[in-house]
Amino acid sequence: MKAIEVENLVKKYGDFEAVKGISFDVKQGEIFAFLGPNGAGKTTTVHVLTTLLKPTAGKAIVAGHDVVKEPIEVRRKIGIVFQDPSVDRELTAYENMLIHGRIYGVENLKEKIERLLKFVELWEFKDRPVKFFSGGMQRRLEIARSLLHEPEILFLDEPTIGLDPQTRAHIWDYIRAMKEEHNMTIFLTTHYMDEAEQLADRIAIMDHGKIIAEGTAEELKKLVGSDIIYLKLQAREELRCLKADFIKGCKMLPDGRIRLDVDNAAEALPRLFELAKESGVKILEVTYHRPTLNDVFLHLTGREIRDEGGEANVARMIMKARMRR
Ligand SMILES: Nc1ncnc2c1ncn2[C@@H]1O[C@H](COP(=O)(O)OP(=O)(O)OP(=O)(O)O)[C@@H](O)[C@H]1O
Helix, strand or coil, X not given: CEEEEEEEEEEEXXXXXXXXXXXXXXXXXXXXXXECCCCCCHHHHHHHHCCCCCCCXXXXXXXXXXXXXXXXXXXXXXXXXXCCCCCCCCCEHHHHHHHHHHHCCCCCHHHHHHHHHHHCCCHHHCCCEHHHCCHHHHHHHHHHHHCCCCCCEEEEECCCCCCCHHHHHHHHHHHHHHHHHHCCEEEEEECCHHHHHHHCCEEEEEECCEEEEEECHHHHHHCCCCEEEEEEECCHHHCCCCCCCCCCEEEXXXXXXXXXXXXXXXXXXXXXXXXXXHHCCCEEEEEEECCCHHHHHHHHHCCCCCCCCHHHHHHHHHHHHHHHC
């Protein structure tokens, strides 16, 4: 069964089209990731699917309900963890859970709070004000809070942005547990390739408001080819594609490197050196590896999904939060 069905969804801000007619389905019980650089339109799509924004055109059915015609039914069945922190920092973890649970009219609230705070390993900190929590603890509290009303589908917008690698891995464990233990459908957005690869059953790659590829990580990597060789040449004027039967694809990258697709890099390298010598091209540096999702993005767009450092992302989140107020 389908948990989410989206058809030709468009969202404009004034004249600017942030989401340009995307279509996709998410199956019940799967982890589906929207992977793309900042500004690709991921958050806008999540806001439409969670009824916070009205689409300009197109259709979206979430948990069996139309987001425009039946927003209240949709909201009852979904949980959301936003990119911007939304817990009350002056209240304790327990108080945050209690208020949210009462707003939603959650039954057996106390038992549920205890179970969920234990699930995210915050039970021993339940009486501490959230302002004393680390970023990772706050995010865990947000996840616990979003699960209080037992949603069918959980939306996570950049769930590990700005967190250190260990905390990120920890959050991934909770996300996997939600899928495995509760058969929950999880829709997440991320600009971290490893996050999409580690967690998602299927991935949609988004860029400039469009879905440019969709599939499992393995299927997406097949778009690139088998192995990839990157060459750095001595002079920029030497930048041209080398031609030989063992080279399946060749692309000149904006950063001045050449990317070659080959079946087997180990066998191709000696032949490549010969070919370079014959063609009078001086190779300065060679790297090769099996394709990653970054290569897929590079292959499709000619650019890399840049991973801004933690601090830059936190600064961006603060700016965005201010803009939304
Ligand atoms: N309220 C708004 N008004 C005008 N333009 C907006 C608004 N919100 C977002 N945009 C623009 O729409 C585009 C998509 O933004 P969106 O936040 O959906 O991207 P994203 O992929 O989620 O990136 P991020 O990870 O930075 O949130 C961007 O160009 C952004 O500047």
